[in-house]
Amino acid sequence: MIVAEAKPFDEIKEMVNGYRKVLVLGCGSCVTVCMSGGQKEAELLAAALRIARGIERREATVDAKTILRQCDEEFVRQVRDELSSYDAVLSMACGAGVQGMNEWLRNVPVLPAMNTRFIGLCEGQGKWVEVCAACGDCVLGVTGGICPVTSCPKGILNGPCGGNKKGRCEVSPDVPCAWVLIYERMKERGKLEEFKKERAAKDWSKRQRPGRYTHRP
Amino acid sequence: MRPIIVPPCQAACPINTDVRGYVSAIARGDAEEALRVIRRVNPLPSVCGRICTRRCETACRRAQVDAPVAIRALKRYAADLAIGQSFFTRPLSSYPEKVAIVGSGPSGLVAAHDLALLGYSVTLFEARPVLGGLLSEGIPKYRLPKEIVQREIGAIVSLGIEVKTGVRFGKEVSLDGLLWDFDAVFIAVGSGKGIVPQCDGVDLSGVFSGVDFLKEVDRGDRQAPGRRVVVIGGGHTAIDAARTCIRLGVSEVTVVYRRSLEEMPAGKEEVLRAEEEGVRFVYCAAPIRFIGKTRVERVRFARTALGEPEESGRRRPVPLEGSEFDLEADAVILAIGYAPDAEEIKEAGLKVGERGTIVVMDETGATDITGVFAAGDVVTGPMSVVDAMASGRKAAGAIHRYFRRIPDNAFDRLVSLRPLETSVTAAIQKSERQEPSLLPREQRTTSFDEVESALDHEQARREALRCLNCGAGATVDGECAACLNCVRVCPFGIPAMGAQTVEIDVAQCQACGICAAECPACAIHLKDDARYPMRPGVDRVLEKAREESPDIVVTGFYCCFRHPLGPPVERHALSWIPVLCLGRLRESDILYPFEVGAEGILLVSCRDEECRFGRGVRLLAERVERVKTILDDTGIGGSRLSVVAGDDECDRFIRGIERLGINPVRTGKRVAA
Ligand SMILES: Cc1cc2nc3c(=O)[nH]c(=O)nc-3n(C[C@H](O)[C@H](O)[C@H](O)COP(=O)(O)OP(=O)(O)OC[C@H]3O[C@@H](n4cnc5c(N)ncnc54)[C@H](O)[C@@H]3O)c2cc1C
Ligand code: SF4
Numbered sequence: 001m002i003v004a005e006a007k008p009f010d011e012i013k014e015m016v017n018g019y020r021k022v023l024v025l026g027c028g029s030c031v032t033v034c035m036s037g038g039q040k041e042a043e044l045l046a047a048a049l050r051i052a053r054g055i056e057r058r059e060a061t062v063d064a065k066t067i068l069r070q071c072d073e074e075f076v077r078q079v080r081d082e083l084s085s086y087d088a089v090l091s092m093a094c095g096a097g098v099q100g101m102n103e104w105l106r107n108v109p110v111l112p113a114m115n116t117r118f119i120g121l122c123e124g125q126g127k128w129v130e131v132c133a134a135c136g137d138c139v140l141g142v143t144g145g146i147c148p149v150t151s152c153p154k155g156i157l158n159g160p161c162g163g164n165k166k167g168r169c170e171v172s173p174d175v176p177c178a179w180v181l182i183y184e185r186m187k188e189r190g191k192l193e194e195f196k197k198e199r200a201a202k203d204w205s206k207r208q209r210p211g212r213y214t215h216r217p
Numbered sequence: 218m219r220p221i222i223v224p225p226c227q228a229a230c231p232i233n234t235d236v237r238g239y240v241s242a243i244a245r246g247d248a249e250e251a252l253r254v255i256r257r258v259n260p261l262p263s264v265c266g267r268i269c270t271r272r273c274e275t276a277c278r279r280a281q282v283d284a285p286v287a288i289r290a291l292k293r294y295a296a297d298l299a300i301g302q303s304f305f306t307r308p309l310s311s312y313p314e315k316v317a318i319v320g321s322g323p324s325g326l327v328a329a330h331d332l333a334l335l336g337y338s339v340t341l342f343e344a345r346p347v348l349g350g351l352l353s354e355g356i357p358k359y360r361l362p363k364e365i366v367q368r369e370i371g372a373i374v375s376l377g378i379e380v381k382t383g384v385r386f387g388k389e390v391s392l393d394g395l396l397w398d399f400d401a402v403f404i405a406v407g408s409g410k411g412i413v414p415q416c417d418g419v420d421l422s423g424v425f426s427g428v429d430f431l432k433e434v435d436r437g438d439r440q441a442p443g444r445r446v447v448v449i450g451g452g453h454t455a456i457d458a459a460r461t462c463i464r465l466g467v468s469e470v471t472v473v474y475r476r477s478l479e480e481m482p483a484g485k486e487e488v489l490r491a492e493e494e495g496v497r498f499v500y501c502a503a504p505i506r507f508i509g510k511t512r513v514e515r516v517r518f519a520r521t522a523l524g525e526p527e528e529s530g531r532r533r534p535v536p537l538e539g540s541e542f543d544l545e546a547d548a549v550i551l552a553i554g555y556a557p558d559a560e561e562i563k564e565a566g567l568k569v570g571e572r573g574t575i576v577v578m579d580e581t582g583a584t585d586i587t588g589v590f591a592a593g594d595v596v597t598g599p600m601s602v603v604d605a606m607a608s609g610r611k612a613a614g615a616i617h618r619y620f621r622r623i624p625d626n627a628f629d630r631l632v633s634l635r636p637l638e639t640s641v642t643a644a645i646q647k648s649e650r651q652e653p654s655l656l657p658r659e660q661r662t663t664s665f666d667e668v669e670s671a672l673d674h675e676q677a678r679r680e681a682l683r684c685l686n687c688g689a690g691a692t693v694d695g696e697c698a699a700c701l702n703c704v705r706v707c708p709f710g711i712p713a714m715g716a717q718t719v720e721i722d723v724a725q726c727q728a729c730g731i732c733a734a735e736c737p738a739c740a741i742h743l744k745d746d747a748r749y750p751m752r753p754g755v756d757r758v759l760e761k762a763r764e765e766s767p768d769i770v771v772t773g774f775y776c777c778f779r780h781p782l783g784p785p786v787e788r789h790a791l792s793w794i795p796v797l798c799l800g801r802l803r804e805s806d807i808l809y810p811f812e813v814g815a816e817g818i819l820l821v822s823c824r825d826e827e828c829r830f831g832r833g834v835r836l837l838a839e840r841v842e843r844v845k846t847i848l849d850d851t852g853i854g855g856s857r858l859s860v861v862a863g864d865d866e867c868d869r870f871i872r873g874i875e876r877l878g879i880n881p882v883r884t885g886k887r888v889a890a
């Protein structure tokens with residue numbers, strides 16, 4: 001799942017400064033699941049903007065709404081007329097949503113309220129961790145289902161390196177060594193022979209941007 | 218006819234009282250609303266608040282955790298605040314039909330009440346000079362003071378019911394006569410005749426029926442029947458007769474029952490009260506002979522053993538040979554049951570069933586004579602006040618449909634929520650049941666003063682807060698993003714992933730509101746709650762506060778579980794909003810008062826480890842931090858928001874707000890809502 005987090009409030013406030021009538025638009029998919037950009041957060045951001053504008057004695061309308069997905073035109077089309085009555089839409093979707101919205105709305109600027117962070121997993125209520133770097137050449141099949149490209153700060157394919165101290169990475173004691181985790185997992189599965197094999201360099205050309213995918217080429 | 222799922226208390230109540238509705242109103246401190254909820258179905262609330270057999274409490278799911286909610290005592294608490302006050306007025310339009318009601322016990326009274334409210338002219342015939350049936354003459358006044366009965370009856374009669382007391386059906390009026398003058402007749406003459414055991418010596422003087430005895434005492438015609446009295450039986454009547462004897466000054470009162478305490482129809486509590494007053498109990502013994510010359514002197518009993526269960530589910534007592542023993546007695550009160558007067562019924566031409574009851578077609582109370590209906594104890598044999606009321610209500614509805622030619626549709630079928638699962642009961646905080654205080658024993662044995670008193674305000678609030686709000690919990694709407702936050706956050710582990718969205722089992726949810734406050738999609742709603750349940754309260758409170766204190770207004774949210782009696786402190790400039798656990802407050806609820814102009818917000822919660830729902834306080838703390846950040850960001854300032862504990866802290870906070878001055882939102886232009 002895509003995880004995003006709200007930008008600092010001042011930055012958002014500044015961004016919508018020139019617009020009188022603003023709609024904070026939540027997205028009902030990934031960012032709702034990671035609690036940062038669903039209806040609840042949209043309402044809260046709208047209230048904060050109203051308060052801030054009130055203090056600055058600026059007459060302004062800031063409303064909140066959420067649609068199921070901002071990254072598909074069909075969903076956006078359903079609310080196009082309604083959105084067109086605003087001077088700006090402040091999108092709480094990931095970067096894909098914001099770009100799609102700008103493409104399909106045209107007459108209203110759509111501004112990003114979020115910083116899109118990563119593809120991640122939930123680690124318990126309200127906590128997410130990055131687990132996939134979208135490298136385009138997946139190695140999970142030979143690493144016990146743990147991604148060294150994402151979870152090892154150095155992204156090495158044949159670890160651990162000498163910087164591992166008691167299972168922690170030298171980069172920070174908060175970061176577990178991904179390669180120790182891979183070792184433990186493969187040991188548990190009786191795959192230590194495989195662990196010892198050398199892994200060839202990855203094909204980084206697959207990561208050339210912008211990526212494209214066609215379901216039935 | 219779709220089944221309607223209701224809390225177990227409501228399903229068990231014969232008149233389906235919205236128990237949860239009135240109990241939660243008391244918990245909020247709104248006793249008036251509580252009484253309105255009760256009066257919607259019950260025109261005798263102060264009576265029921267004292268002597269109802271409380272099937273609701275037997276069904277109450279709080280018993281799965283500790284003890285049932287003291288529902289009856291709460292009803293009395295609310296009802297006593299306005300005894301005899303009329304809640305309804307006679308409808309303006311009326312129907313031409315006239316109904317005769319015979320018998321003014323609870324069954325007749327409720328039928329009269331309902332038919333009058335529907336717009337019929339009702340005439341109530343009663344053989345005795347007073348209305349009320351066993352409520353007025355029978356149930357002793359130390360349990361049910363007669364002024365209270367009369368005041369509640371007064372309110373019913375004031376709906377425009379014509380009353381004819383001292384008129385006996387079968388004597389002064391006949392069924393044919395009534396059918397000539399009225400369009401329908403409803404018979405609710407009760408079960409007035411005591412049952413006499415088939416043994417030698419029952420005709421001796423000094424042997425008499427319990428119901429007759431109690432009626433005579435209420436009429437003021439009875440002195441102590443002797444020095445040593447033996448009461449035979451194990452129901453209400455037996456215990457009431459024994460306790461009445463004590464109050465009349467009888468020095469030795471023994472109740473003899475043929476089964477054990479466990480099978481006794483009178484509740485254990487009543488037995489306990491009687492014992493406290495000096496009544497002696499002998500179990501597992503049945504009378505075989507009354508001995509004496511003209512007046513009874515002794516009763517011979519045989520010990521019994523309990524055999525196979527009978528139809529009633531209770532085990533049949535079997536006399537044991539050679540186990541006889543005698544008890545000396547100057548008087549014997551027979552309280553082994555009572556039945557309708559079959560002769561009266563037969564003479565009227567009605568079909569008589571076993572035990573002398575009137576035979577009816579179904580629960581509408583229709584008899585085999587068109588236009589004649591019957592209900593209450595005369596149909597069922599001895600039951601209870603609330604059963605009699607329920608049957609009166611059904612008959613009134615049936616009479617209305619009969620007149621208006623509306624088909625007898627099936628009644629709503631109320632189905633109870635399932636019991637709580639043990640994983641849920643284990644997570645529910647225990648809390649002690651509040652009991653009403655009792656008259657000191659010396660006063661009980663020498664007077665007919667009422668024994669039980671009402672709960673005081675504090676007890677009532679505390680007790681009402683014990684209610685688990687069964688069935689008023691969370692529901693999930695179509696906006697659910699299946700994010701599973703509710704699944705992770707619920708203290709009771711109730712939400713579970715369904716096919717598309719999360720599902721919350723209404724039978725298990727504890728209505729804490731935590732999941733709704735955490736839901737990022739705003740897709741969870743507590744039943745009966747609006748989308749922003751806090752806002753109207755905040756608007757109201759702020760408007761009022763602003764009038765009184767134009768400069769500084771501080772809004773306080775306090776947890777009702779922590780402060781059941783109301784706001785923790787009263788201060789000028791401070792206006793309170795009660796909340797059932799602050800764990801249900803969302804960030805936007807806390808931010809909202811600032812948006813509409815409050816200078817400061819105080820939150821008074823429980824201590825973390827005391828939270829009724831376990832994690833409400835912890836989650837609140839996280840949300841408060843979040844809102845403080847927003848307040849700092851927007852320019853209001855996080856120091857205008859605080860979670861406080863004691864009075865001093867409240868004062869310090871208010872002084873701090875005074876220093877900070879007016880909410881900057883107010884000095885700027887108004888914001889759009
Ligand atoms: C001692 C005792 C204690 C009880 N305690 C409780 C208790 O604590 N809780 C509880 O729920 N229930 C209790 N009950 C049961 C309850 O009182 C009855 O179930 C209930 O009153 C039945 O109501 P009813 O309207 O059918 O008849 P009743 O209350 O018996 O009323 C019948 C009325 O009809 C009148 N009548 C009779 N014959 C005629 C006639 N021919 N013409 C005109 N009028 C007539 C009678 O005078 C009486 O007023 C108790 C009963 C007794 C005897
Ligand atoms: S806990 Fe409350 S709602 Fe539930 S059964 Fe008891 S009184 Fe009724």
Ligand code: SF4
Pocket residue numbers: 690691703706707708709710711712721725726727728729730731732733
């Ligand atoms: S309201 Fe409370 S008990 Fe009910 S599902 Fe939500 S969190 Fe669980």
